[in-house]
Amino acid sequence: MGTFNGGIDVKVNQGELKNITIKLTGQDGAIISGTVTFPDGITPVYNATILLSYIYNGILNPITFSFTDIHGNFMFGIKNTSLDYHITVVYNEPTTEIVSP
DSSP, X not given: OOEEEOOOOOOOOTTOOOOOOOOOEEESOEEEEEEOBXXXXXXXXXXXXXXXXXXXXTEEEEEXXXXXXXXXXXXXXXXXXXXXXXXXXXXXXXXXXXXXX
8 A cells, every 4th residue: 555645626516416536646654543532432532632743862742733523533644754653632621610700
């Protein structure tokens, strides 16, 4: 296998059905993806913050972040596959507590 990409601009009009073909081309890199669940291992965590860092000399160096979707899924495109990476997940449960100044 490998990593591939492709795309095409498509304009559609109301009621129209378009059939398209996308030719993929080779691309350097990889994808890191996963699913975040609560401790039950089943219930997905929505809107958790996912921090992607690379590890250099034992130190975490943040690169970017993302949020999980409604199914708990996240994904990062990685260009440099020679590095070691670390994923940190942070989730704060919403609260209805009212804080007054």
